[in-house]
Structure formats: structure tokens, C-alpha cells
Amino acid sequence: xxxxxxxxxxxxxxxxxxxxxxxxxxxxxxxxxxxxxxxxxxxxxxxxxxxxxxxxxxxxxxxxxxxxxxxxxxxxxxxxxxxxxxxxxxxxxxxxxxxxxxxxxxxxxxxxxxxxxxxxxxxxxxxxxxxxxxxxxxxxxxxxxxxxxxxxxxxxxxxxxxxxxxxxxxxxxxxxxxxxxxxxxxxxxxxxxxxxxxxxxxxxxxxxxxxxxxxxxxxxxxxxxxxxxxxxxxxxxxxxxxxxxxxxxxxxxxxxxxxxxxxxxxxxxxxxxxxxxxxxxxxxxxxxxxxxxxxxxxxxxxx
Amino acid sequence: xxxxxxxxxxxxxxxxxxxxxxxxxxxxxxxxxxxxxxxxxxxxxxxxxxxxxxxxxxxxxxxxxxxxxxxxxxxxxxxxxxxxxxxxxxxxxxxxxxxxxxxxxxxxxxxxxxxxxxxxxxxxxxxxxxxxxxxxxxxxxxxxxxxxxxxxxxxxxxxxxxxxxxxxxxxxxxxxxxxxxxxxxxxxxxxxxxxxxxxxxxxxxxxxxxxxxxxxxxxxxxxxxxxxxxxxxxxxxxxxxxxxxxxxxxxxxxxxxxxxxxxxxxxxxxxxxxxxxxxxxxxxxxxxxxxxxxxxxxxxxxxxxxxxxxxxxxxxxxxxxxxxxxxxxxxxxxxxxxxxxxxxxxxxxxxxxxx
Numbered sequence: 001x002x003x004x005x006x007x008x009x010x011x012x013x014x015x016x017x018x019x020x021x022x023x024x025x026x027x028x029x030x031x032x033x034x035x036x037x038x039x040x041x042x043x044x045x046x047x048x049x050x051x052x053x054x055x056x057x058x059x060x061x062x063x064x065x066x067x068x069x070x071x072x073x074x075x076x077x078x079x080x081x082x083x084x085x086x087x088x089x090x091x092x093x094x095x096x097x098x099x100x101x102x103x104x105x106x107x108x109x110x111x112x113x114x115x116x117x118x119x120x121x122x123x124x125x126x127x128x129x130x131x132x133x134x135x136x137x138x139x140x141x142x143x144x145x146x147x148x149x150x151x152x153x154x155x156x157x158x159x160x161x162x163x164x165x166x167x168x169x170x171x172x173x174x175x176x177x178x179x180x181x182x183x184x185x186x187x188x189x190x191x192x193x194x195x196x197x198x199x200x201x202x203x204x205x206x207x208x209x210x211x212x213x214x215x216x217x218x219x220x221x222x223x224x225x226x227x228x229x230x231x232x233x234x235x236x237x238x239x240x241x242x243x244x245x246x247x248x249x250x251x252x253x254x255x256x257x258x259x260x261x262x263x264x265x266x267x268x269x270x271x272x273x274x275x276x277x278x279x280x281x282x283x284x285x286x287x288x289x290x291x292x293x294x295x296x297x298x299x300x301x302x303x
Numbered sequence: 304x305x306x307x308x309x310x311x312x313x314x315x316x317x318x319x320x321x322x323x324x325x326x327x328x329x330x331x332x333x334x335x336x337x338x339x340x341x342x343x344x345x346x347x348x349x350x351x352x353x354x355x356x357x358x359x360x361x362x363x364x365x366x367x368x369x370x371x372x373x374x375x376x377x378x379x380x381x382x383x384x385x386x387x388x389x390x391x392x393x394x395x396x397x398x399x400x401x402x403x404x405x406x407x408x409x410x411x412x413x414x415x416x417x418x419x420x421x422x423x424x425x426x427x428x429x430x431x432x433x434x435x436x437x438x439x440x441x442x443x444x445x446x447x448x449x450x451x452x453x454x455x456x457x458x459x460x461x462x463x464x465x466x467x468x469x470x471x472x473x474x475x476x477x478x479x480x481x482x483x484x485x486x487x488x489x490x491x492x493x494x495x496x497x498x499x500x501x502x503x504x505x506x507x508x509x510x511x512x513x514x515x516x517x518x519x520x521x522x523x524x525x526x527x528x529x530x531x532x533x534x535x536x537x538x539x540x541x542x543x544x545x546x547x548x549x550x551x552x553x554x555x556x557x558x559x560x561x562x563x564x565x566x567x568x569x570x571x572x573x574x575x576x577x578x579x580x581x582x583x584x585x586x587x588x589x590x591x592x593x594x595x596x597x598x599x600x601x602x603x604x605x606x607x608x609x610x611x612x613x614x615x616x617x618x619x620x621x622x623x624x625x626x627x628x629x630x631x632x633x634x635x636x637x638x639x640x641x642x643x644x645x646x647x648x649x650x651x652x653x654x655x656x657x658x
Contacts, residue, residue, distance in 0.1 A: 032421050
């Protein structure tokens with residue numbers, strides 16, 4: 001019995017309205033979720049406001065003392081704002097992704113989940129559309145923070161256009177992609193929590209509890225080698241470290257990763273490739289768990 | 304198939320004349336926690352039929368309907384809806400049915416119009432047909448004035464009507480409604496009934512669960528009664544009412560001390576054939592086929608025995624009576640689990656004897 005269900009959800013058997021493609025189903029789902037996101041501008045605004053406040057305050061407070069340790073790790077020509085921008089991008093992606101499960105819980109509570117399951121819509125497309133709406137949000141937030149960082153540098157009289165995103169337009173595309181791949185990890189995580197608890201408040205609380213400490217136990221705010229040993233150890237298992245290092249390498253145009261000593265590639269790729277690899281691995285593992293739980297929930301949409 | 308939904312409802316089902324809309328064969332549903340919600344449901348609903356599904360809370364109505372619309376997979380047994388197997392071809396079933404869940408299901412962040420648009424997209428309603436259908440259903444649901452306000456601002460009844468509209472907009476040949484009129488005010492309920500009638504007249508098969516016996520009585524061609532996960536009986540409302548065993552006399556006495564004497568008096572009336580007498584606080588309920596012919600004799604006997612009667616009401620059986628006789632409880636009773644099975648069986652025996 002369960003085999004039949006898994007087949008059906010994974011899309012091996014076409015499951016959609018006649019004459020409609022999988023992508024049409026994705027678009028329908030995406031449109032609904034984007035529309036819902038636009039209905040709550042405050043939610044989007046608040047998931048941006050915390051990273052923005054962090055960005056401004058930390059640039060001011062830590063910037064005053066961190067330049068030395070930053071110079072030691074990545075060179076004296078790097079301003080702390082440039083060093084910090086990747087951390088804030090990751091923080092905002094995390095804030096957006098970590099509440100992904102709320103939409104799912106809400107749909108289950110309002111009956112929209114069952115309503116969609118009874119319809120001919122492809123179930124995989126239904127979830128993919130929802131995930132894509134979060135990808136759109138992460139993309140927009142990432143670009144906003146990149147611009148904000150540039151303005152902050154400008155305010156310091158430091159911006160010259162070449163020492164902010166060293167890798168140019170290609171680098172910005174790469175930064176967005178890494179933010180999205182990183183977001184996928186926590187989208188999966190948030191949906192797992194949502195599916196296990198089936199509770200809106202629990203999903204929000206666990207998301208909030210987790211984000212704050214995880215940020216500090218990583219290379220986000222300071223180079224790892226100036227941090228205590230236990231944090232350096234913990235950072236190895238923290239997806240944030242990989243997201244931040246990947247983006248930072250693209251911003252600075254150099255290899256910044258210290259937790260994994262990869263030399264198989266050249267320059268910044270020694271950071272980007274392992275970072276993306278590790279994040280994809282997190283995606284696969286957590287994504288598989290989330291899909292398994294979704295399958296189970298779709299199969300027995302009761303009490 | 305895509306162009307199917309553009310055609311009038313009547314044509315959709317025409318090709319299936321004489322076919323069965325729903326066949327459930329020995330369906331069992333056991334939940335993960337071991338609860339056996341449905342234990343052997345057999346059902347056949349003909350194409351174009353209006354079928355009512357009655358049962359107390361917890362009897363398995365919602366579980367059955369969820370299995371019929373592919374939301375739940377039967378632990379055992381087979382289901383075919385509109386000619387398609389729910390397990391082998393759930394997709395074809397989903398394309399053929401509309402489903403309105405017991406809990407109101409609307410996206411409260413979206414407006415009524417957006418909710419309907421979304422469902423049009425879900426079911427692939429042809430774009431050129433959408434606007435007219437949406438306007439018609441908004442009108443029918445009395446939602447035209449608030450069509451562009453978010454559903455979260457609506458009253459419970461408005462949400463319910465919007466939910467109903469989303470179940471109808473793709474004009475499914477088979478419609479499943481799980482307690483659709485619960486929470487509607489009487490006026491809205493009557494309008495909704497009229498609409499369901501007209502849908503059914505156009506050929507839509509309707510499967511409806513309800514706790515309102517009046518609803519089944521007024522709408523349904525046939526009904527099934529379920530309790531403790533099993534179907535007790537299926538028949539037309541008329542046949543079931545007949546099976547209750549004739550007309551019903553509600554007799555009220557001034558104090559409970561007289562109940563026994565009143566019962567004796569009733570038994571003594573020779574013209575009354577095989578009366579069933581139930582005693583309860585305040586009086587008696589007498590069921591017999593020819594009560595109306597024996598009214599004079601009843602009064603005479605009471606008079607001779609010096610009994611005071613404060614209430615005397617002869618009426619035809621309602622589905623309420625059927626329901627009580629079959630299940631041993633009112634349809635709106637809170638719990639069915641506490642009901643000992645022996646009691647139910649005994650009542651079923653009584654019914655069979657009466658038949």
C-alpha cells in the first residue's frame with residue numbers, strides 16, 4: 001500500500017489535470033503562495049528587519065574592534081562591512097526559510113492541504129511551488145542586503161565598486177544561488193518540525209530558538225581562528241558556516257574556508273565548491289526526511 | 304477530458320447512464336493508532352442518485368467519505384468512484400469528484416474570488432468559462448458584495464458558502480458533501496438545499512453526510528445509516544419510515560406513577576395490533592400500524608380506568624424515529640463509543656421483526 005502512495009507522490013506516475021504539465025501545476029501553486037506572501041508584507045518586512053538591524057549595529061560595534069582579526073584572516077583591504085554582509089545574507093535567508101513550515105501547518109489547519117490533495121494537482125508540484133515562493137523571497141532579500149551593504153560602505157567612504165563584490169555580476173548570481181541552496185536546508189528542517197508538531201506556535205518557536213545561537217556558532221561574525229576552540233569544532237557541523245564561507249569567498253574573490261582544507265580547485269573555488277557540496281548534502285538528507293513525512297501526511301490526512 | 308468541464312453538467316454524466324457512481328466493497332479503514340474507524344462498509348450509489356449518509360458522531364461517516372475521495376486509503380476492500388478505482392487510479396477519481404470537507408476549508412488570506420480562481424486552476428476549468436462560473440457562484444452564495452475582501456473577514460456562514468462554491472465550480476459529476484449545512488442559518492440552508500436539488504436534477508450524483516434528518520428526508524433518494532464503522536441499513540427514506548412499524552403515539556401523563564397503568568390500558572385495547580410500547584419519564588411512546596383507527600378505543604379505555612391524559616399526539620414516523628430505532632440514539636448525540644453494542648443489536652432485531 002505504501003509503495004503505491006510513494007509512487008504517486010514522487011511523480012513517477014503522472015498526477016495532474018488532463019492536458020496540464022507538471023510545470024503548469026508548479027506555476028499554479030507558486031502563484032498562490034506568492035499571492036499569500038504579498039498579503040502579509042509585514043511578515044516579509046520583519047524577517048528582513050532583524051538582519052538589517054544586525055547589519056547596521058554589528059558593523060558599527062564590532063567593526064570598531066574586528067578590523068584587526070578580519071585583516072589577519074582575509075587581508076587588510078577588507079572592510080568589516082564586506083566581511084559581515086555574507087553573514088547577514090545568510091541570516092535573512094535563514095529567517096525566511098525557518099518559517100517555511102508555518103504555511104504548511106496553516107494549510108493543514110484550514111483544510112487547504114486536504115483540498116489540494118483531493119484535486120488533480122500533482123502533489124510534488126504543489127510543494128515545489130511553495131518552495132519556489134520562498135526562493136523568490138530569499139532572492140529579493142539577498143539583493144536588498146547586498147545593496148544595503150554597499151550603501152553602508154558608501155557611508156564610510158569606503159566603496160569603490162571593486163572591493164565590495166570582487167567577482168562582479170557573476171558573483172552576485174552565485175551569492176543568490178548559495179543563499180537559495182542554504183535556504184533549502186532550513187526550509188526542509190522547518191517543514192520537518194511542522195509535520196512532526198502540526199503546531200504553528202511550536203514551528204515558530206523552534207525556528208526562533210535555533211537561528212540565534214546557530215549564527216554565533218559559525219564563521220558568520222568573526223573569522224573562526226579568533227574564536228574559542230569549541231566554537232571552531234561546532235562550526236564544522238553548522239550549515240551556516242558553509243553558507244557564509246561560500247558567499248564570502250564570492251564577495252572577496254578568495255578562499256576563505258578554514259574548516260575544510262580543500263586545495264583541489266583554484267582560489268575562491270576551494271571555498272565555494274565544498275560549501276555548495278556540503279549544503280547540497282544537508283538538502284538531500286533533510287529533504288528526504290521532509291518528503292517522507294509529507295508522504296505520510298498526504299496519505300493519512302486525518303486528525 | 305479537459306474540454307469535458309466546459310460542457311453542461313447534464314452532458315457530463317449522460318454517457319454514464321445506468322452506471323454506478325460509487326461502489327464500496329467491504330471497506331475497512333484502520334488508523335495508525337489502531338482505531339478501527341470503518342469495519343466493512345458496502346455501498347452502491349447509482350449514477351444521478353442523491354444519497355444521504357447518516358450516523359452519530361464518531362460512527363465513521365467522515366472516514367468513509369475521505370476514503371471515497373482518495374484522502375484515505377482503505378486498509379482492506381475496494382472503492383470505485385465514477386468507474387475508477389480509488390487506489391489504482393486515484394487521479395481519475397480526483398478529476399471526477401468535488402469534495403466539501405466537514406471543516407470549512409478556504410484560504411482565509413485570499414479573497415472569495417481568488418479562492419475560486421485557485422480552484423478553477425486546480426481543476427483546469429477552461430479560462431473562458433471561469434469568470435461566468437465564479438460570478439454565478441458568488442451570486443448564489445450571497446458573496447458578490449464581499450468578493451474582493453479577504454475570507455478572514457467573513458462570518459462562519461459566508462466561509463461555508465464559499466467553501467461550497469469551491470467544491471462545485473468545476474462541475475464534478477460526483478459531489479461529496481460532509482455535513483455541508485452545519486453552521487448555516489435556516490434561510491441559507493433552504494437555499495443551499497434548493498441548489499443541491501437543481502444540481503442533482505441536472506444529473507450530478509450527490510453523496511451527502513448530515514446530522515439533519517430533515518435534510519435527508521427532503522433531498523435524498525436513498526440513505527445509508529452507519530454506526531460503529533458498519534452500515535446498519537440502506538433504503539429509501541419512505542421504506543425506512545415504514546419499517547418503524549406504523550404511526551407513533553406520544554402519550555403524556557401528569558405524573559410518572561401513572562405510566563405503568565397507562566401502558567396496561569394501551570395493551571388492553573384489542574383493536575390495536577401488536578403495539579410497541581416504550582415507557583419514559585413523563586409518558587409513553589406507542590408504535591403501531593393502526594393507531595389512527597384505535598384512537599376512540601384508546602380514549603374509551605383511559606376513561607373507563609379513570610386515567611388522566613395530559614398529552615395525546617399521533618404522528619407519522621420521521622427519520623428521527625428510524626434513526627433512534629436503529630442506532631439507539633439521537634443523531635446529534637455526542638458519543639457513540641459508550642453505547643454498548645447489545646443495545647443496538649436488540650433494536651435492529653426489533654426493526655427486522657417489524658418488517
